[in-house]
Amino acid sequence: xxxxxxxxxxxxxxxxxxxxxxxxxxxxxxxxxxxxxxxxxxxxxxxxxxxxxxxxxxxxxxxxxxxxxxxxxxxxxxxxxxxxxxxxxxxxxxxxxxxxxxxxxxxxxxxxxxxxxxxxxxxxxxxxxxxxxxxxxxxxxxxxxxxxxxxxxxxxxxxxxxxxxxxxxxxxxxxxxxxxxxxxxxxxxxxxxxxxxxxxxxxxxxxxxxxxxxxxxxxxxxxxxxxxxxxxxxxxxxxxxxxxxxxxxxxxxxxxxxxxxxxxxxxxxxxxxxxxxxxxxxxxxxxxxxxxxxxxxxxxxxxxxxxxxxxxxxxxxxxxxxxxxxxxxxxxxxxxxxxxxxxxxxxxxxxxxxxxxxxxxxxxxxxxxxxxxxxxxxxxxxxxxxxxxxxxxxxxxxxxxxxxxxxxxxxxxxxxxxxxxxxxxxxxxxxxxxxxxxxxxxxxxxxxxxxxxxxxxxxxxxxxxxxxxxxxxxxxxxxxxxxxxxxxxxxxxxxxxxxxxxxxxxxxxxxxxxxxxxxxxxxxxxxxxx
Amino acid sequence: xxxxxxxxxxxxxxxxxxxxxxxxxxxxxxxxxxxxxxxxxxxxxxxxxxxxxxxxxxxxxxxxxxxxxxxxxxxxxxxxxxxxxxxxxxxxxxxxxxxxxxxxxxxxxxxxxxxxxxxxxxxxxxxxxxxxxxxxxxxxxxxxxxxxxxxxxxxxxxxxxxxxxxxxxxxxxxxxxxxxxxxxxxxxxxxxxxxxxxxxxxxxxxxxxxxxxxxxxxxxxxxxxxxxxxxxxxxxxxxxxxxxxxxxxxxxxxxxxxxxxxxxxxxxxxxxxxxxxxxxxxxxxxxxxxxxxxxxxxxxxxxxxxxxxxxxxxxxxxxxxxxxxxxxx
Numbered sequence: 001x002x003x004x005x006x007x008x009x010x011x012x013x014x015x016x017x018x019x020x021x022x023x024x025x026x027x028x029x030x031x032x033x034x035x036x037x038x039x040x041x042x043x044x045x046x047x048x049x050x051x052x053x054x055x056x057x058x059x060x061x062x063x064x065x066x067x068x069x070x071x072x073x074x075x076x077x078x079x080x081x082x083x084x085x086x087x088x089x090x091x092x093x094x095x096x097x098x099x100x101x102x103x104x105x106x107x108x109x110x111x112x113x114x115x116x117x118x119x120x121x122x123x124x125x126x127x128x129x130x131x132x133x134x135x136x137x138x139x140x141x142x143x144x145x146x147x148x149x150x151x152x153x154x155x156x157x158x159x160x161x162x163x164x165x166x167x168x169x170x171x172x173x174x175x176x177x178x179x180x181x182x183x184x185x186x187x188x189x190x191x192x193x194x195x196x197x198x199x200x201x202x203x204x205x206x207x208x209x210x211x212x213x214x215x216x217x218x219x220x221x222x223x224x225x226x227x228x229x230x231x232x233x234x235x236x237x238x239x240x241x242x243x244x245x246x247x248x249x250x251x252x253x254x255x256x257x258x259x260x261x262x263x264x265x266x267x268x269x270x271x272x273x274x275x276x277x278x279x280x281x282x283x284x285x286x287x288x289x290x291x292x293x294x295x296x297x298x299x300x301x302x303x304x305x306x307x308x309x310x311x312x313x314x315x316x317x318x319x320x321x322x323x324x325x326x327x328x329x330x331x332x333x334x335x336x337x338x339x340x341x342x343x344x345x346x347x348x349x350x351x352x353x354x355x356x357x358x359x360x361x362x363x364x365x366x367x368x369x370x371x372x373x374x375x376x377x378x379x380x381x382x383x384x385x386x387x388x389x390x391x392x393x394x395x396x397x398x399x400x401x402x403x404x405x406x407x408x409x410x411x412x413x414x415x416x417x418x419x420x421x422x423x424x425x426x427x428x429x430x431x432x433x434x435x436x437x438x439x440x441x442x443x444x445x446x447x448x449x450x451x452x453x454x455x456x457x458x459x460x461x462x463x464x465x466x467x468x469x470x471x472x473x474x475x476x477x478x479x480x481x482x483x484x485x486x487x488x489x490x491x492x493x494x495x496x497x498x499x500x501x502x503x504x505x506x507x508x509x510x511x512x513x514x515x516x517x518x519x520x521x522x523x524x525x526x527x528x529x530x
Numbered sequence: 531x532x533x534x535x536x537x538x539x540x541x542x543x544x545x546x547x548x549x550x551x552x553x554x555x556x557x558x559x560x561x562x563x564x565x566x567x568x569x570x571x572x573x574x575x576x577x578x579x580x581x582x583x584x585x586x587x588x589x590x591x592x593x594x595x596x597x598x599x600x601x602x603x604x605x606x607x608x609x610x611x612x613x614x615x616x617x618x619x620x621x622x623x624x625x626x627x628x629x630x631x632x633x634x635x636x637x638x639x640x641x642x643x644x645x646x647x648x649x650x651x652x653x654x655x656x657x658x659x660x661x662x663x664x665x666x667x668x669x670x671x672x673x674x675x676x677x678x679x680x681x682x683x684x685x686x687x688x689x690x691x692x693x694x695x696x697x698x699x700x701x702x703x704x705x706x707x708x709x710x711x712x713x714x715x716x717x718x719x720x721x722x723x724x725x726x727x728x729x730x731x732x733x734x735x736x737x738x739x740x741x742x743x744x745x746x747x748x749x750x751x752x753x754x755x756x757x758x759x760x761x762x763x764x765x766x767x768x769x770x771x772x773x774x775x776x777x778x779x780x781x782x783x784x785x786x787x788x789x790x791x792x793x794x795x796x797x798x799x800x801x802x803x804x805x806x807x808x809x810x811x812x813x814x815x816x817x818x819x820x821x822x823x824x825x826x827x828x829x830x831x832x833x834x835x836x837x838x839x840x841x842x843x844x845x846x847x848x849x850x851x852x853x854x855x856x857x858x859x
Binding site: 032035036038041042043044117118119120124173174175179180181184185199200201202203228229230231232234235238239241242243244375404405406407408409410413414415426429439446448451452 | 559560561562563565566567568569570571572573574575576578580583584608610611612613614615618619622678681682685686689692693694695696796797798799801805806808809811812813814
C-alpha cells in the first residue's frame with residue numbers, strides 16, 4: 001500500500017516535471033520575416049519589434065507606449081547636456097555573461113559603425129560622448145540640451161561586448177562582401193525570450209528565458225514561440241481559421257468580417273500611430289506632371305485648400321476603409337506627443353472648392369499626375385482612386401500612377417522627388433511631434449532637415465519653431481511651441497492629411513489576453529494563453 | 531553522345547550569360563533597393579553612400595560585368611534583404627522547390643498518362659467525358675485560385691491538411707527533405723496537386739490525341755489481325771509510339787513547373803526558391819534575383835539535354851540516322 005502511494009507520488013512528480021502546468025506554445029504569423037537577428041541591421045518596425053522579445057534597450061515601453069525602466073533602472077539630467085543612466089544590476093545575457101556598463105559603451109560604438117541602420121538612435125539626439133562612470137553608471141553627453149534623448153531607445157538594443165568579440169560580430173553586417181555576420185542568425189540578449197532556432201523566411205522559434213530579471217512581474221505565460229512568416233493575405237487568414245495559428249497579422253479589411261464570423265477566431269482592432277496623407281509639390285516653378293505650364297498651381301494655398309475640401313473623408317472611411325480609419329486633421333495621430341483635439345478638419349465642401357479654384361484662376365480645372373503605392377498601406381491604391389474621382393467633381397483631372405512600393409519609393413523619395421502629388425504614410429519613430437515637423441515640414445537642406453518633405457513645403461517660421469522645440473527642456477513651453485508649429489503648418493495647408501489607419505490582428509480563442517500597441521509592435525511577454 | 535552533352539553544356543554557359551544580361555537590363559525597372567534596405571531615419575547622404583557602395587550608380591554594362599566576374603570567382607553576393615550569402619539562400623531553398631516540382635511532375639505523369647490512355651481507348655464512356663470536363667477546369671483555372679480553393683476546402687472547412695509550409699523536414703547532409711515525415715507528406719499534397727494540375731491535363735490530352743492517332747494506323751490494325759492481346763497492342767505498340775511527344779512536353783514542362791512554382795509557393799508559403807524570388811522582386815533584391823534567373827536558365831538547359839538523350843533511348847530511328855551519318859563521313 002505504502003509502495004503504491006510512493007509510486008503514484010513519484011509518477012505524479014515526473015508528470016509535473018515533464019509537463020509543467022503552464023507550458024504554453026504560441027504560434028503567430030506576420031506577412032514578412034524579420035530581416036535579421038542583428039538589432040542594428042535595419043530600422044524597420046517589425047524586425048525591431050521581434051528582436052524586442054530577445055534583446056532589450058536601456059528603456060522600455062509598456063502596452064500603452066509609456067516609457068518604463070528596462071536595463072536602466074533610473075535616469076536623471078545632471079547638466080542640460082549630460083544625462084546619467086543607472087544600470088540594472090544582476091542582469092544576465094542568455095549565454096550567462098553579466099550585463100555591465102561596458103556593454104552599453106560597446107553598443108554605443110557599434111550602433112554608429114558602418115553598416116548600422118540605427119545610427120540615428122544616437123545621432124538624432126546629438127550624443128557626442130558615452131562615458132562609463134562605474135560598472136553600473138553611464139553618462140551620455142549631448143552637443144545641445146535634448147529633452148527627448150531616450151525616447152527611441154527601446155529599440156536601441158544593448159549587445160554583449162564579450163559575445164560580439166568572441167564571435168567576431170563587433171561590426172554590423174556589411175552590405176557588400178560575401179561573409180555573413182554571426183549576429184545575423186544568432187542572438188544573445190537579456191530579454192524574456194531566447195532564440196532557439198532560426199530558419200530564415202520559414203520558422204523562428206523562441207523559448208522562455210527562465211532567468212529573466214522581470215519574470216516575476218510578467219503577465220504573459222507563453223513558454224515557447226513559433227513565428228512563421230506568411231506572405232499571401234488569403235493563406236495567412238486560412239491558417240488562422242484552420243487553427244494552425246494563435247495570432248495572424250495584418251488581417252486585410254476585406255477579411256475581418258469572415259474572421260469574426262468563424263467560431264474560434266476574432267479580430268482585434270485598434271488605432272495605429274501611422275498617419276496617411278497626400279503631399280504636393282510646392283517648390284518647382286512648373287509641375288513635372290501637369291498641363292499647367294509656366295507656373296505651379298500647388299504653390300497657391302487656395303488650390304491646396306480646394307483639393308482638401310473636395311476630399312470626402314467620411315466616404316473614404318466608410319467605403320474604402322470599411323470604418324477602420326480615424327480621419328485626421330493633423331499629420332500626427334493620438335498617441336503622439338503634440339496631438340491635439342483642437343485641430344479640426346476643414347469641412348468637406350466641393351462648392352467652396354470650386355469657388356477657391358476659380359478665385360485662383362483655375363475655374364476650368366487642370367490636369368495633374370499622381371503617384372501612389374499599391375502594396376504599402378491599407379488599401380492605398382483604392383484611396384488614391386477614390387481621391388481621383390473626388391477631384392474630378394471639382395474639375396481637377398488626376399492621372400493616377402500606382403506602383404509597387406520598391407518602384408514607388410525610388411520615384412518619389414529624395415533625391416529624385418519625381419512627383420507632383422503623392423500618397424505617403426508616416427509614423428514618428430520618437431512618438432513626438434518634433435520628428436514630423438523636422439522631417440516632413442522642414443525646409444530642405446543638407447543636414448537632414450526636411451528629408452522626407454517631398455513636396456518641399458517651406459516656412460522659415462516653422463523651421464525656427466522646430467529648432468526651438470528640439471532643445472526646449474521645459475515640457476509646458478515645449479508643448480506650446482509644438483502647438484504653434486502645427487497651427488502654422490495646418491493653416492498653410494502644407495499637406496492633405498487623410499487618416500490614421502486601424503490595426504487588425506486576427507487571434508484565436510486560445511488567447512486570453514494580448515497587448516496591441518498602437519505602433520504595431522508585438523511583444524510576446526504580454527500574451528496570456530488559456 | 532558525349533560530344534552532344536559537351537556541346538550542350540558549352541551552350542548553356544552562353545544561355546546563362548544571355549539571361550543574366552537581360553536580367554540586368556531589366557533591373558533598372560525594379561525600383562530602388564536602398565529605399566527598402568534602410569529605415570526612415572537614414573539620411574540622404576547615408577543613402578547615397580550606400581548606393582555608391584553597392585555600385586548601383588554604375589552603368590548597367592559595368593554592373594553586369596562585375597556580376598559575371600564575381601560569379602566566375604564563385605561569389606554570388608549578399609542578399610540585400612537578409613544579409614546572407616545568396617548561394618546559401620538558394621542552396622537552402624533548392625530542395626523544397628525540387629521536391630515539390632518532382633512530386634507534382636510525377637503526379638501529373640502517373641495520373642495523366644493512364645487517364646489519357648483510358649479516354650483514347652474508350653472515348654464514349656461517361657468516365658472519359660468526366661475526365662475531359664475535369665481537364666477543362668484544370669487548364670482554365672488559374673493556379674492561385676486552385677490553391678486558395680483547396681486551402682479553403684481541405685485546410686479550413688475540413689481541416690484535413692495543413693494550409694501552409696512544408697511540415698517537418700529532415701536534414702540529410704545539405705539536403706532537407708519533407709518526404710520522410712508524415713507532416714511533410716500531408717503538407718506537400720495540396721501544393722503538388724495545384725502545381726501539377728495544369729501539366730496533368732496537358733499530358734492527358736496529349737496522350738489521348740496521340741493515342742487516337744496511333745490507334746488508326748495500319749500496324750495496329752495488323753497487330754489486331756494477328757490476334758495479339760488488346761493489352762499488348764495498347765501498351766506495347768500503341769502507347770510506346772506516342773511517347774516521343776509526351777517526353778518532349780513533359781521535359782519542357784518540368785522546367786516550367788520549377789520556374790512557375792513561384793505562384794504555388796507563394797500561395798502555400800512553401801519555402802522554395804520561387805517564394806524567395808518573389809520576395810526578392812518586392813524588395814528589389816538584385817543579387818538574389820540575378821542568381822535565381824541564372825540558376826533557372828541552367829535548369830532549362832539541363833532538362834532539354836536530358837530530353838534529347840531520352841529521345842535516343844526511346845526512338846531507335848534517331849540512333850540509326852546517327853549511325854548512318856557517322857558511316858557516311
